[in-house]
Amino acid sequence: MGWLIFAVVAWIVGWMLNVWLARRPPSRLTGLASPIVFGITLIAVWEGVVNGFEINQVLLPAPSVIAVRFASSTAILWVDFVQTVLKGALSGYIIGCGSAFLIAVAIDRFPFLQRGLLPVGNFVAALPVIGMAPILVMWFGFDWQSKAAVVVVMVFFPMLVNTVQGLQSTDAMQRDLMRTYAAGYWNTLLKLRLPAAMPFVFNGLKIGTTLALIGAIVAEFFGSPVKGMGFRISTSVGQLALDLVWAEIVVAAIVGSAFYGLMALVEKRVTFWHPSQRN
Amino acid sequence: MRRSVVPVLTVVGFLLVLWYAAAIWLNAPWAYDKATRSGEVLTTSTLVADTWSQEKPKLPAPHQVGKEIWKTTVEKKITSKRSLIYHSWVTLSATLLGFVMGTGLGILLAVGIVYNRTMDMSVMPWVIASQTIPILAIAPMIIVVLNAVGISGLLPKAMISMYLSFFPVVVGMVKGLRSPDQMQLDQMRTWFASKSQTFWKLRLPASMPYLFTSLKIGMAASLVGAIVGELPTGAVAGLGARLLAGSYYGQTIQIWSALLMAAALAASLVGIIGIIQRVTLKRMGMA
Numbered sequence: 001m002g003w004l005i006f007a008v009v010a011w012i013v014g015w016m017l018n019v020w021l022a023r024r025p026p027s028r029l030t031g032l033a034s035p036i037v038f039g040i041t042l043i044a045v046w047e048g049v050v051n052g053f054e055i056n057q058v059l060l061p062a063p064s065v066i067a068v069r070f071a072s073s074t075a076i077l078w079v080d081f082v083q084t085v086l087k088g089a090l091s092g093y094i095i096g097c098g099s100a101f102l103i104a105v106a107i108d109r110f111p112f113l114q115r116g117l118l119p120v121g122n123f124v125a126a127l128p129v130i131g132m133a134p135i136l137v138m139w140f141g142f143d144w145q146s147k148a149a150v151v152v153v154m155v156f157f158p159m160l161v162n163t164v165q166g167l168q169s170t171d172a173m174q175r176d177l178m179r180t181y182a183a184g185y186w187n188t189l190l191k192l193r194l195p196a197a198m199p200f201v202f203n204g205l206k207i208g209t210t211l212a213l214i215g216a217i218v219a220e221f222f223g224s225p226v227k228g229m230g231f232r233i234s235t236s237v238g239q240l241a242l243d244l245v246w247a248e249i250v251v252a253a254i255v256g257s258a259f260y261g262l263m264a265l266v267e268k269r270v271t272f273w274h275p276s277q278r279n
Numbered sequence: 280m281r282r283s284v285v286p287v288l289t290v291v292g293f294l295l296v297l298w299y300a301a302a303i304w305l306n307a308p309w310a311y312d313k314a315t316r317s318g319e320v321l322t323t324s325t326l327v328a329d330t331w332s333q334e335k336p337k338l339p340a341p342h343q344v345g346k347e348i349w350k351t352t353v354e355k356k357i358t359s360k361r362s363l364i365y366h367s368w369v370t371l372s373a374t375l376l377g378f379v380m381g382t383g384l385g386i387l388l389a390v391g392i393v394y395n396r397t398m399d400m401s402v403m404p405w406v407i408a409s410q411t412i413p414i415l416a417i418a419p420m421i422i423v424v425l426n427a428v429g430i431s432g433l434l435p436k437a438m439i440s441m442y443l444s445f446f447p448v449v450v451g452m453v454k455g456l457r458s459p460d461q462m463q464l465d466q467m468r469t470w471f472a473s474k475s476q477t478f479w480k481l482r483l484p485a486s487m488p489y490l491f492t493s494l495k496i497g498m499a500a501s502l503v504g505a506i507v508g509e510l511p512t513g514a515v516a517g518l519g520a521r522l523l524a525g526s527y528y529g530q531t532i533q534i535w536s537a538l539l540m541a542a543a544l545a546a547s548l549v550g551i552i553g554i555i556q557r558v559t560l561k562r563m564g565m566a
Contacts, residue, residue, distance in 0.1 A: 034404075035404035035405060113286070115283040115286075127541070222526050242424070252417075
């Protein structure tokens with residue numbers, strides 16, 4: 001009963017605090033504090049509800065249990081992190097985004113290819129590409145190469161479509177200006193069109209971050225060596241060791257947010273001139 | 280639109296040629312292996328014929344997949360467990376249920392975020408953060424846990440679909456509900472419109488183009504969610520189960536046919552929303 005009261009009180013206090021924050025003049029601090037307060041409130045309510053209703057730890061472990069498990073199994077988590085994130089997701093992300101970028105620049109020279117590839121690319125980007133995972137695991141074996149391949153396939157088309165669109169985003173006036181400067185193809189590309197394409201490119205890069213993580217983890221469900229986040233999740237679910245599963249989820253969430261945040265930060269640096277970054 | 284038909288067909292044709300060529304390249308080792316064991320000498324034409332008609336090829340040729348799809352859709356009874364239409368229906372029902380729930384949740388959250396400053400400041404960052412968690416990765420856990428509580432069948436899969444499809448709807452609807460500019464809002468005020476009137480007569484209609492764009496993304500995401508949600512249920516039914524069963528037994532043709540079926544499903548679902556979008560926006564005078 002005490003825990004339930006704790007949950008209700010935590011919710012009320014958290015909400016009141018946020019209402020108070022929202023009324024204050026908007027600043028960087030309130031913008032940052034508000035979601036943090038909300039997050040802490042959620043965790044407190046979770047803890048209170050799990051303990052209050054005495055929910056079986058097998059079904060939904062309390063945050064404190066997850067934290068303990070996280071601290072005690074950092075070695076396993078690190079091995080999985082290296083296998084899935086560094087070897088699988090990151091290498092696939094770099095190969096996929098890099099090749100998509102280069103191909104986009106190449107097909108940009110041929111309007112015929114553009115008109116043909118854009119609809120096809122848009123179509124493929126909407127497909128359940130993750131279904132390719134079993135096939136790629138069959139082709140490239142169980143180790144990280146197959147995970148990287150899945151990631152490449154997943155990030156390729158969103159990146160391609162975005163880059164091609166970005167390269168088209170300059171208008172005739174700007175291109176004419178470059179021509180009056182007697183700038184050739186490469187000069188126009190490097191000085192005008194690539195910089196102008198950057199907001200689109202980063203859009204593709206940001207979409208790719210979560211896709212890469214998802215691809216690498218889900219591909220492990222179809223076969224993997226005895227390490228990796230996807231492997232750990234699927235086997236731990238079988239053993240009903242849900243606290244370990246949640247610890248992996250925490251790692252995935254942190255990595256996903258950090259990866260996305262990093263890209264957003266780089267974007268802010270590179271596209272500082274874009275209206276959406278100036279406020 | 281018509282201008283791009285020829286280029287698209289060219290690209291698709293090129294992809295098909297590439298597919299056939301890759302089938303030869305990937306399946307050739309197995310064909311050579313078989314030939315040396317039986318003591319045959321392979322000419323180019325028999326090699327090509329063999330690579331395009333293996334039973335468990337590394338990469339089945341398009342016509343093999345086409346034949347498999349034909350066999351499992353038209354020639355099988357719909358009630359049969361081997362019918363691809365049956366499996367597609369299982370996946371489709373979870374997709375649609377999850378899509379409807381996700382859209383509802385997304386619109387509610389968006390309205391809350393637009394009308395409540397506290398929610399805007401505290402919930403919106405978490406909506407974005409929620410998508411950096413690879414939910415697909417924890418799909419098996421959600422299924423198993425819900426199974427233990429006694430919820431099984433359609434609902435767990437639909438919940439994963441819901442989680443994936445609510446995000447684009449929230450983001451799109453928040454943008455859409457905020458799209459009326461100050462001038463239009465002032466106009467509503469001069470007409471002494473109440474808050475709910477402003478919502479129903481200005482904000483909601485103005486958000487429709489944004490909503491439809493989000494719905495298309497949400498539908499595609501929802502299908503992915505349903506397919507992945509079927510993986511851990513022990514390969515009972517659905518396109519995801521077909522994928523998993525195919526990968527267990529090395530039935531590549533079966534995997535590819537399920538994959539193409541999923542692609543066709545995604546394309547037609549998104550296409551249907553596109554048609555509804557065009558009709559609705561035309562009647563509203565926005566297209």
